[in-house]
Amino acid sequence: MxxxxxxxxxxxxxxxxxxxxxxxxxxxxxxxxxxxQVRYSLRFKPEDIAAVRKASQLDLPANIGMSSIKGGQLVLRLGPDEWLLISDLSRALALKQTFATLSSKFTCSVVDISHxxxxxxxxxxxxxxxxxxxxxxxxxxxxxxxxxxxxxxxxxxxxxxxxxxxxxxxxxxxxxxxxxxxxxxxxxxxxxxxxxxxxxxxx
Amino acid sequence: MLLIKCPYCEEERPEIEFSYAGEAHIVRPTDPSKMDDTAWAEYLFIRDNTRGVHYERWYHIHGCARFFNAVRDTISDKFIMTYKMGLPRPADVEIAKVKE
CATH class of the missing domain: 3.30.1360.120 (Probable tRNA modification gtpase trme; domain 1)
Known part of the structure; x- marks a missing residue:
């Protein structure tokens, strides 16, 4: 398909x-x-979390083991500096742009792991x-x-x-x-x- | 099943999620090129093999994917405490307190 x-x-x-x-x-x-689905593995520095949230409008959960579910988009916090984002395809392009901006501003790792x-x-x-x-x-x-x-x-x-x-x-x-x-x-x-x-x- | 408390997840999790990673608090020499082979081999391979209270590293590989340190009694196989990477080795008094 x-x-x-x-x-x-x-x-x-x-x-x-x-x-x-x-x-x-x-x-x-x-x-x-x-x-x-669209999936991203995200690694941010813990001290940047507040700034990343503000810049990206992503709902990054505050505690390890917590998740946020908004519309067709899930964000799971797996470790101290690791998140997994899962979203339906309708947001694929928007996410791509968001992460392009983020990675130019912050020291981070953003990997598309959709497949x-x-x-x-x-x-x-x-x-x-x-x-x-x-x-x-x-x-x-x-x-x-x-x-x-x-x-x-x-x-x-x-x-x-x-x-x-x-x-x-x-x-x-x-x-x-x-x-x-x-x-x-x-x-x-x-x-x-x-x-x-x-x-x-x-x- | 053995339950291990991960200091990052702050939860007791099944042993199968973890992987053992050797003795803890072994400091890497700052300038290996200045060491002779015996000293270097000692750093690489020689471990205490303690009977009793043992300081060791564990890896929460199927969890938060973090290394952390643990104090375990090698006779009873009981975990006395676990603590985050980078923290100093807990003093004997502290361990005795937790044991009680």
């Missing part, structure tokens, strides 16, 4: 084979692939369980509230996890790990659904 906004040829699965998996949606939970990652949405009331099959974090709502994000692991694959709503998680993964990850999701969705419906005993 040709992206009208960026003029780049791109298939959603970005060169990795994901079909025909991820078809196993059940009424209590499922995983789906997110459409093409390095793939995004999944894990949703449904079973979402927490699906993720906990491979992720060791405590995902209960009071520990991992809506808006919290972090880099972590799922079945030894590095992922970036963001809770968008109580029953909706955004998972980012490097594209070469995506087939592996999506197979685990597939298994996990099926297993959890079966356990829930009493078709299989977990013990």
């Amino acid at each position: 040709l992206s009208e906004k960026t003029g780049i040829h791109l298939s959603i699965d970005q060169g990795v084979r994901l079909a025909p998996i991820l078809t196993n949606e059940t009424e209590i939970g499922g995983v789906r692939l997110i459409d093409e 390095r990652n793939l995004g999944f949405i894990v949703h449904g009331e079973n979402a927490e369980n699906i993720l906990n099959t491979g992720c060791p974090l405590d995902l209960s709502l009071h520990v991992f509230p809506v808006g919290k994000c972090t880099r972590t692991v799922y079945e030894n694959t590095e992922i970036i996890l963001l809770r968008k709503a109580e029953h909706e998680f955004h998972v980012e993964v490097w594209r070469s790990f995506a087939p592996y990850l999506s197979r685990f999701f597939e298994t996990s969705v099926t297993d959890k659904a079966q356990i829930r419906m009493g078709a299989r005993d977990d013990k």
